[in-house]
Amino acid sequence: xxxxxxxxxxxxxxxxxxxxxxxxxxxxxxxxxxxxxxxxxxxxxxxxxxxxxxxxxxxxxxxxxxxxxxxxxxxxxxxxxxxxxxxxxxxxxxxxxxxxxxxxxxxxxxxxxxxxxxxxxxxxxxxxxxxxxxxxxxxxxxxxxxxxxxxxx
Amino acid sequence: xxxxxxxxxxxxxxxxxxxxxxxxxxxxxxxxxxxxxxxxxxxxxxxxxxxxxxxxxxxxxxxxxxxxxxxxxxxxxxxxxxxxxxx
Numbered sequence: 586x587x588x589x590x591x592x593x594x595x596x597x598x599x600x601x602x603x604x605x606x607x608x609x610x611x612x613x614x615x616x617x618x619x620x621x622x623x624x625x626x627x628x629x630x631x632x633x634x635x636x637x638x639x640x641x642x643x644x645x646x647x648x649x650x651x652x653x654x655x656x657x658x659x660x661x662x663x664x665x666x667x668x669x670x671x672x673x674x675x676x677x678x679x680x681x682x683x684x685x686x687x688x689x690x691x692x693x694x695x696x697x698x699x700x701x702x703x704x705x706x707x708x709x710x711x712x713x714x715x716x717x718x719x720x721x722x723x724x725x726x727x728x729x730x731x732x733x734x735x736x737x738x
Numbered sequence: 739x740x741x742x743x744x745x746x747x748x749x750x751x752x753x754x755x756x757x758x759x760x761x762x763x764x765x766x767x768x769x770x771x772x773x774x775x776x777x778x779x780x781x782x783x784x785x786x787x788x789x790x791x792x793x794x795x796x797x798x799x800x801x802x803x804x805x806x807x808x809x810x811x812x813x814x815x816x817x818x819x820x821x822x823x824x825x
Contacts, residue, residue: 649806689794689801702787705808709786 621681632668633725635695637682639673646673649704650692656711657694666725697723740768741800753796754780757814764806773808777817786811 617625629635634657640646642654657667672679672691679691686693686700694701696719701707710716720726743761750756758777765771774793781789789811794801801807812820 647806649808687791687794689798690807700787702790705810706786706790709810 617681617684621677622685625678625681625685628668628670629695629700630698632666633697633723634662634667634720636667636669636692637672637678637694638669638692639671641671642669647691649690652704653692653694653707656707656716659711660717660720660726662720662725696720696725740770741772741803743772746772746774746797746800749797749800750774750776750793754778754792758817764808770803770805772804772806773810775810775812777812777814779814781811781813 636653636657638645638647638650638653640650642658645651645654654669670678670682672682682691682693683689688700688703690703692707693703694707701719702710707716710719717726721728743763746761747759750759756776756778758775760775762773763771764773776793780792784792790809793809793811797807
C-alpha cells in the first residue's frame with residue numbers, strides 16, 4: 586500500500602507545475618488524489634449495485650468477496666443492474682476505495698451510490714431481511730406482490 | 739509486525755466500555771485474520787454500519803496490518819436476547 590501511494594504521488598508531481606510541486610506531493614502522499622476520487626465517485630453510480638471485490642464474480646479471490654457475490658446472487662440481482670470491480674487488478678483502486686468509503690476492507694457494496702457495507706454487514710442484512718427490503722426499495726429487484734405473498738403463506 | 743489478541747483487547751477496552759468480548763484468531767497463528775464479537779452499551783441507538791465504522795476507527799492501526807477482520811456488534815440487551823435464544 587505504501588508503494589502504491591508513493592507511485593501515484595510521483596505521477597502527480599511530474600504533471601504539476603514546479604511551484605506547486607511540494608504541496609501537491611504532500612497532499613497526494615496523504616490522501617486520495619482528486620482524480621482518483623472522482624473516478625470512484627462515478628464508479629459507485631455506474632449501476633444500481635456496485636461491488637468492489639477481490640477477483641471476479643466467476644472467480645472470487647477471497648472468501649469474503651465470494652460470500653458477498655453469493656448473497657447478491659441469492660437475491661437474484663440482475664447482471665445488468667450490477668457492476669463489479671476487481672481491486673486486485675487495479676492497485677490505485679485497491680487503496681483508493683478504502684479511503685473513499687472510509688472502510689478498511691474489501692469487499693464493499695454500494696446501492697444507488699450509497700455505501701451499504703462489507704461482508705459482515707451484508708450477511709447480517711441478508712439474515713434479517715433488511716437486504717431484500719433495501720434492494721426492493723431501490724428498484725434493484727421486483728417487490729413481491731402482497732397477493733403472491735399471502736397466497737404462498 | 740503481527741497483531742496479537744492481547745493488543746486488540748487492550749485497544750478495544752481502552753476506548754469503550756465492554757460488556758462482553760470474544761476475539762478469535764482465525765489465522766492459525768500468523769496474526770492477520772481475526773473475528774470479534776463485541777458487546778457494548780456504546781452501540782445503543784446505532785445502526786450496524788455506524789457500529790462497524792466505530793470499531794474500524796478504534797482499531798484502525800491494527801486492521802491496516804491484517805488481511806481479514808470480521809466483527810459482530812451487539813448492545814447488552816441484544817446480546818442477552820441472543821443468549822436466551824440459543825440456550
